Amino acid sequence: MVLLLVFEDKNVKCLCYVSSRKTLFVLLRAKGTASSQDKWLLVNLQSTKEFSSHMLNRDTWANEAVSQTISTNFVFWQVYDDTTEGQKVYTYYKLDSIPVVLVIDPITGQKMRSWVGMVQPERLLEDLLTFMDSGPKDHHVTLSHKQPRESSIPVVLGIDRERVERMEARLKEDILREAERYGGAIMVIHETNDGQIFDQLPVFQCLCCCG
Template sequence: MEATTLSESERLRLVSSFLGFAIGQTPEAARWFLQAKSWNLDEALFFFFQSVNQNPRNDHSPARSTNLRHEQQISSTSPLRLLFDGTFTEAKSAASRQEKWLLLSLQSRSCTLNRDTWSNDSVSRIIKANFVFLQVYDDTIEGRSVCSLYQLQTTPVVLLIDPTTGQQMHLWSGKIDPRAFLEDLVPFMDHGPRECSSSSVSRKRPRMDPMVAKQVTDSLRNMTLEAVFPPLPEEPQGSSNGGFLCRVGVRLPDGRRLVRSFNKSDPIQLLWSFCYSELEGWEGKPLKLRLAIPGASKTLEYGSNLTFEQSGLENSLITVTTWD
């Protein structure tokens, strides 16, 4: 679209998007850079960071910043290559035409999700190939509208939305572990929103195309292999009645059932350390740990940083399989 044909609302949207990456800048500075590049967002952002690098102490430059390092970090980790360039309504329309689910990231002007989740290679590849991805900031008009529409109280939040009905299908909040996020996306990757009702997606995992399944499995396997497991301490002695110990049952891939005590304050990462200590020759094979829940199961997240007490694993049974 030519710059001369842009409406004022479209220019305000571009200013808002620019400010989402150029932390600390003013709307006037954003307009200056966008106008200099005929309202091309990518070129304006490149021009901005190039200007900052060349004039870091020029107080008269529109790129003047009190937090240069933070801005450079956002530039290097931003999900710009993944983002849909348009409004929420336009993103829904595009997702509906492409028969893809809409992923909407609502966050404050920080790089928490940009740095920790969207910069992950596996996550970015999966999103780019299978979803329409929109990022909205909570201090914009559109951000406040989304908060009101979906009754959101805190950020960051990521919504998976049916683009035809606007129905919220899944929600993630706070810090998002890339491996757990990918696993949550699996049921939505085989069929588009027109082919799946909300009940069929949420209650029954569809059969996934073999190529898509291999892509996700490889990504999850690589993430698990990259983990560094903590050393396993000696098993604590005593009775769990004292309130300090947590007993957990584990069913290993070779069929053995073991029971092990941990301190309630220990991180659940020790479960992985324990399983590998009992499986000779399994080094390098990624393990999937699932908590048996009546009528369902839940995959434990290695990167959750929860303790045994926080995770509610006391007197539970963990089933151990592989990602293969």
């Protein structure tokens, strides 16, 4: 049982096979590596019981064009379903079939694209072109520009004119009712600019004249 990894260290790029039970290159580390290099994470979940998994290794991953494209533009992680990390991938992304190839956003962990079963080299290369145009960081910058800013969303505050008019009419009725109760006199409080408060009496006749 093997795990195919892409190790990249400045001037060194290589594809190599190591034991899947001894490797420390788990999904978290793979995401971190892809994020730091601004590359998409390509994950292949395999099964030794599925012949299509063997076909992927023989025909697709061994293809020179595929190998070169992946090593240049992606961080690639292949894991088997009978390992702890393989089970985590299977459960987290709610997969129901193996083998499967996933393109993962290393920043958010979101699944961006998936292929189930055997994927021919030509089809895979064609489908991966979309992710070769820009990296995850540019993708998120584009998304942020498409989202409306809070300042651009009109905010309507207050109440409508009809409700204001009803409130004014009700207030006037209350004032006139108080005036009738106290013989034409109501208490009006007046506050000057310097904070002094004066009582003014009466205003009932003025209200009646002004309508």
